[in-house]
Amino acid sequence: MVHRIAGRVVELSMHKFSSNLVEKCLLHGSHDERDGLVAEMLQPLAGGHAGGAGPAAPASDDPAPATALNAMVKDQYANFVVGRAIEVRRPGRCARHAA
Numbered sequence: 022m023v024h025r026i027a028g029r030v031v032e033l034s035m036h037k038f039s040s041n042l043v044e045k046c047l048l049h050g051s052h053d054e055r056d057g058l059v060a061e062m063l064q065p066l067a068g069g070h071a072g073g074a075g076p077a078a079p080a081s082d083d084p085a086p087a088t089a090l091n092a093m094v095k096d097q098y099a100n101f102v103v104g105r106a107i108e109v110r111r112p113g114r115c116a117r118h119a120a
Contacts, residue, residue, distance in 0.1 A: 022046060034096070043105075063090055065088055066091070
């Protein structure tokens with residue numbers, strides 16, 4: 022199932038029911054599959070800013086990096102996916118992804 026959501030993790034995480042599917046994939050996927058899902062969350066946003074949809078704010082207003090994770094944390098459903106990703110992380114992997 023994980024291969025079917027690859028490339029759409031952020032989009033699916035921001036919807037009520039499909040966010041549950043992403044969480045289940047994080048819980049039951051292999052280590053490599055989980056790493057792939059988390060890597061997708063850490064990709065830069067298409068719009069290039071952390072605020073999600075709408076006009077880009079000046080860099081001085083929003084110093085946070087423009088990653089999908091940034092937008093996910095602010096979303097009412099995707100923030101639960103982020104929490105699940107933190108719960109199932111492998112020790113030592115977060116430091117490498119954060120760099």
